[in-house]
Amino acid sequence: MDSVPTKKKSQATAVTAEPPAAPDRRSELLGTAAEVFAEQGYNATTVRKIADHAGMLAGSLYYHFDSKESMLEEILRTFLDELWDGYDAVLGAGLGPRETLEALVTESFREIDRHRAAVAIYQKESKQLVAQERFAFLAESQRRFEKAWLSTLERGVAERVFRADLDVRLTYRFVRDTVWVAASWYRPGGQHSPEEIARQYLSMVLDGIAVREQP
Amino acid sequence: MDSVPTKKKSQATAVTAEPPAAPDRRSELLGTAAEVFAEQGYNATTVRKIADHAGMLAGSLYYHFDSKESMLEEILRTFLDELWDGYDAVLGAGLGPRETLEALVTESFREIDRHRAAVAIYQKESKQLVAQERFAFLAESQRRFEKAWLSTLERGVAERVFRADLDVRLTYRFVRDTVWVAASWYRPGGQHSPEEIARQYLSMVLDGIAVREQP
Amino acid sequence: MDSVPTKKKSQATAVTAEPPAAPDRRSELLGTAAEVFAEQGYNATTVRKIADHAGMLAGSLYYHFDSKESMLEEILRTFLDELWDGYDAVLGAGLGPRETLEALVTESFREIDRHRAAVAIYQKESKQLVAQERFAFLAESQRRFEKAWLSTLERGVAERVFRADLDVRLTYRFVRDTVWVAASWYRPGGQHSPEEIARQYLSMVLDGIAVREQP
Amino acid sequence: MDSVPTKKKSQATAVTAEPPAAPDRRSELLGTAAEVFAEQGYNATTVRKIADHAGMLAGSLYYHFDSKESMLEEILRTFLDELWDGYDAVLGAGLGPRETLEALVTESFREIDRHRAAVAIYQKESKQLVAQERFAFLAESQRRFEKAWLSTLERGVAERVFRADLDVRLTYRFVRDTVWVAASWYRPGGQHSPEEIARQYLSMVLDGIAVREQP
DNA sequence: TATGAATGAGGGTTCATTCAT
DNA sequence: TATGAATGAACCCTCATTCAT
Numbered sequence: 001m002d003s004v005p006t007k008k009k010s011q012a013t014a015v016t017a018e019p020p021a022a023p024d025r026r027s028e029l030l031g032t033a034a035e036v037f038a039e040q041g042y043n044a045t046t047v048r049k050i051a052d053h054a055g056m057l058a059g060s061l062y063y064h065f066d067s068k069e070s071m072l073e074e075i076l077r078t079f080l081d082e083l084w085d086g087y088d089a090v091l092g093a094g095l096g097p098r099e100t101l102e103a104l105v106t107e108s109f110r111e112i113d114r115h116r117a118a119v120a121i122y123q124k125e126s127k128q129l130v131a132q133e134r135f136a137f138l139a140e141s142q143r144r145f146e147k148a149w150l151s152t153l154e155r156g157v158a159e160r161v162f163r164a165d166l167d168v169r170l171t172y173r174f175v176r177d178t179v180w181v182a183a184s185w186y187r188p189g190g191q192h193s194p195e196e197i198a199r200q201y202l203s204m205v206l207d208g209i210a211v212r213e214q215p
Numbered sequence: 216m217d218s219v220p221t222k223k224k225s226q227a228t229a230v231t232a233e234p235p236a237a238p239d240r241r242s243e244l245l246g247t248a249a250e251v252f253a254e255q256g257y258n259a260t261t262v263r264k265i266a267d268h269a270g271m272l273a274g275s276l277y278y279h280f281d282s283k284e285s286m287l288e289e290i291l292r293t294f295l296d297e298l299w300d301g302y303d304a305v306l307g308a309g310l311g312p313r314e315t316l317e318a319l320v321t322e323s324f325r326e327i328d329r330h331r332a333a334v335a336i337y338q339k340e341s342k343q344l345v346a347q348e349r350f351a352f353l354a355e356s357q358r359r360f361e362k363a364w365l366s367t368l369e370r371g372v373a374e375r376v377f378r379a380d381l382d383v384r385l386t387y388r389f390v391r392d393t394v395w396v397a398a399s400w401y402r403p404g405g406q407h408s409p410e411e412i413a414r415q416y417l418s419m420v421l422d423g424i425a426v427r428e429q430p
Numbered sequence: 431m432d433s434v435p436t437k438k439k440s441q442a443t444a445v446t447a448e449p450p451a452a453p454d455r456r457s458e459l460l461g462t463a464a465e466v467f468a469e470q471g472y473n474a475t476t477v478r479k480i481a482d483h484a485g486m487l488a489g490s491l492y493y494h495f496d497s498k499e500s501m502l503e504e505i506l507r508t509f510l511d512e513l514w515d516g517y518d519a520v521l522g523a524g525l526g527p528r529e530t531l532e533a534l535v536t537e538s539f540r541e542i543d544r545h546r547a548a549v550a551i552y553q554k555e556s557k558q559l560v561a562q563e564r565f566a567f568l569a570e571s572q573r574r575f576e577k578a579w580l581s582t583l584e585r586g587v588a589e590r591v592f593r594a595d596l597d598v599r600l601t602y603r604f605v606r607d608t609v610w611v612a613a614s615w616y617r618p619g620g621q622h623s624p625e626e627i628a629r630q631y632l633s634m635v636l637d638g639i640a641v642r643e644q645p
Numbered sequence: 646m647d648s649v650p651t652k653k654k655s656q657a658t659a660v661t662a663e664p665p666a667a668p669d670r671r672s673e674l675l676g677t678a679a680e681v682f683a684e685q686g687y688n689a690t691t692v693r694k695i696a697d698h699a700g701m702l703a704g705s706l707y708y709h710f711d712s713k714e715s716m717l718e719e720i721l722r723t724f725l726d727e728l729w730d731g732y733d734a735v736l737g738a739g740l741g742p743r744e745t746l747e748a749l750v751t752e753s754f755r756e757i758d759r760h761r762a763a764v765a766i767y768q769k770e771s772k773q774l775v776a777q778e779r780f781a782f783l784a785e786s787q788r789r790f791e792k793a794w795l796s797t798l799e800r801g802v803a804e805r806v807f808r809a810d811l812d813v814r815l816t817y818r819f820v821r822d823t824v825w826v827a828a829s830w831y832r833p834g835g836q837h838s839p840e841e842i843a844r845q846y847l848s849m850v851l852d853g854i855a856v857r858e859q860p
Numbered sequence: 861t862a863t864g865a866a867t868g869a870g871g872g873t874t875c876a877t878t879c880a881t
Numbered sequence: 882t883a884t885g886a887a888t889g890a891a892c893c894c895t896c897a898t899t900c901a902t
Binding site: 476477478488489492497498499 | 874875876877878879
């Protein structure tokens with residue numbers, strides 16, 4: 001199960017919770033669902049599979065959620081909300097372009113660590129989903145995302161921190177993809193911490209993998 | 216349609232004949248299917264949608280193919296066969312590690328150009344598919360792929376062409392994913408040729424995006 | 431193949447035949463079809479299976495026949511026509527009840543020998559078919575059949591050749607079924623000739639299998 | 646519906662309870678399915694027809710059963726299990742050959758009375774089914790069946806209870822077929838009880854239908 | 861909260877049949 | 882006469898969803 005408690009809220013709910021033994025059955029189920037969606041794909045995941053993983057019958061899920069789609073929506077919304085909490089903090093910190101890029105990448109790997117399943121789902125499904133009204137928030141998020149990265153890269157080029165000959169859009173795509181695609185192989189609790197992966201990754205992106213010729 | 220001209224043959228056929236213009240209704244249909252699979256995802260693609268795109272009824276497809284799955288298999292097999300033709304040529308050319316890496320990346324972007332749809336399908340579906348006996352050839356290909364890249368990177372490190380502090384496996388994953396994920400946004404006939412994209416990408420990977428401090 | 435040439439006609443056609451090499455492609459195909467119908471059941475037999483056995487494509491059969499059902503009809507009609515040729519000869523011969531019964535049974539086993547496939551089809555399918563207008567001739571045949579047997583049995587009882595305590599209808603059913611069901615295991619050219627099987631069977635039906643107590 | 650009361654249990658349940666009157670929606674549905682299979686043939690029976698007879702939609706059947714085929718399997722298994730309960734009791738009772746034969750025949754007609762539909766299905770379909778792994782139990786049953794009958798007949802011949810000139814295999818086939826084929830016309834609740842039919846039948850088989858010549 | 865049973869809309873597939881060549 | 886390709890109806894089955902209990 002995805003044991004990802006929403007950071008700040010979790011404490012609040014723990015306090016106010018009324019039915020003692022039900023701190024958040026809902027989030028528990030969402031975690032389970034996210035896990036299965038990530039592993040098998042949204043379409044290939046039947047409601048019954050989710051229910052099986054949760055130890056209940058398919059129909060029973062509908063007490064908690066309106067539909068399979070609403071589960072997906074909630075999973076993605078929760079993830080993106082948290083992601084933007086992090087990103088906004090970085091973007092509002094008044095850092096230089098290189099430091100911003102480093103912070104964004106590091107924050108991204110942290111989110112992958114926390115929401116691996118949601119990220120994997122996002123990667124695989126968002127392209128089809130954005131077309132639906134219900135998932136318009138994905139498009140909105142993508143726009144903000146693109147803007148944040150592009151402007152950081154452009155600022156870097158302008159300030160001569162990044163190379164002048166970059167095709168900024170192309171670079172943006174490469175960087176974006178490489179970061180998020182990591183969700184497909186990253187396993188939380190493995191040998192690399194998110195921060196370490198970020199460092200390695202940044203080292204490669206910023207300085208390249210080739211040995212520099214010593215003049 | 217999949218604008219995949221068979222490299223060398225394309226000229227020959229263009230010269231010789233149009234009357235036998237239906238040598239391969241089969242390939243035509245596979246191209247259509249690949250397009251739809253790539254756009255909507257394999258599971259979400261109904262056989263009827265493919266048939267619609269091909270201007271026929273769903274049942275008619277079964278005159279040409281055994282099943283929806285066999286279409287998928289043939290699409291992926293054809294793509295991988297051609298990919299390995301190209302890779303094997305590169306790997307057998309006796310190049311140094313840096314040149315090998317450059318040639319592999321360039322070849323990869325050429326394959327994306329030729330088999331965009333198949334690559335996109337491969338990216339999205341292969342993880343679920345390898346579990347099935349029928350798609351065991353995907354696992355085999357992945358093994359060879361990993362070996363080719365890892366050994367190239369290791370050779371580069373040993374020959375001091377690549378940085379000594381690389382985490383080779385991590386680097387492999389980054390490079391691999393970034394290259395192939397390009398299939399999700401690449402549009403053949405767009406403003407960037409495969410070779411140009413390869414060049415930009417290699418520049419980033421090899422030398423980094425940061426401006427080098429002049430000591 | 432069902433090597434059942436229509437007895438008398440075969441010679442006639444052989445004489446009149448115009449396309450030298452096509453004495454009766456039609457009957458050949460019907461024989462093939464009957465074979466497959468008998469082995470797999472009418473419903474489970476696809477037109478393609480018949481065509482495969484005949485070395486042609488499914489669609490090609492429609493040059494020779496209107497439909498799958500018309501093949502079935504022709505198979506059954508041919509069989510019943512011949513059956514009644516034989517039965518009518520027996521019934522019109524003015525035999526006593528016991529001799530009539532013996533002759534009918536013997537004739538039946540001869541038909542099984544000649545039209546094994548058709549008999550097997552008849553056994554399995556006639557019950558469903560009679561409901562259709564097209565196969566009304568099956569019902570007609572059944573009526574005649576029942577009448578022939580019942581009257582023979584009744585005559586036998588009246589003439590004290592058969593036991594007085596017989597339930598004639600029940601006996602009729604037993605005799606009828608046992609005779610025809612033999613088509614399901616009979617193999618032409620096996621160790622028992624039709625006449626020998628008839629003899630054994632008649633011996634059992636007429637005299638019983640128990641040893642008679644000698645008073 | 647299949648009016649198949651479980652022999653001994655029927656009284657117990659009749660006494661204890663009606664509220665838990667739905668212990669077996671499953672058996673109810675199987676009875677319905679058996680009825681339709683018997684009447685229309687397995688292949689010609691659509692799942693929808695079964696559902697219609699049961700007053701539900703086709704898809705709903707799949708809540709109770711895995712597939713159409715699994716319904717067939719369960720129907721045949723249930724029938725054969727009960728049949729062998731009866732046969733084994735007879736075979737283990739230490740009767741003489743004639744009494745064994747009488748008891749087997751009587752038991753057979755009782756099973757036809759109880760499982761008419763299943764017997765009819767068995768008759769029509771078992772030949773095609775045995776080829777499938779899933780229905781291997783049919784072949785097993787057939788082997789035991791043959792052995793039981795053949796040995797009884799042989800014992801009878803050896804003990805001079807049955808005629809010495811019998812072709813035992815042929816006799817076995819006649820007896821076997823005549824008994825079971827009765828399922829195609831037998832109607833439970835008709836004018837003949839199973840025991841009466843058995844008596845008539847045995848009288849014919851044992852003593853023949855011909856009047857004995859009084860010496 | 862959860863179950864058991866059912867719904868209804870498809871989805872992949874089969875197959876008898878048609879028809880231009 | 883036969884082929885190759887397609888049609889269209891029907892079939893078995895799946896699955897998200899509903900609802901009385």
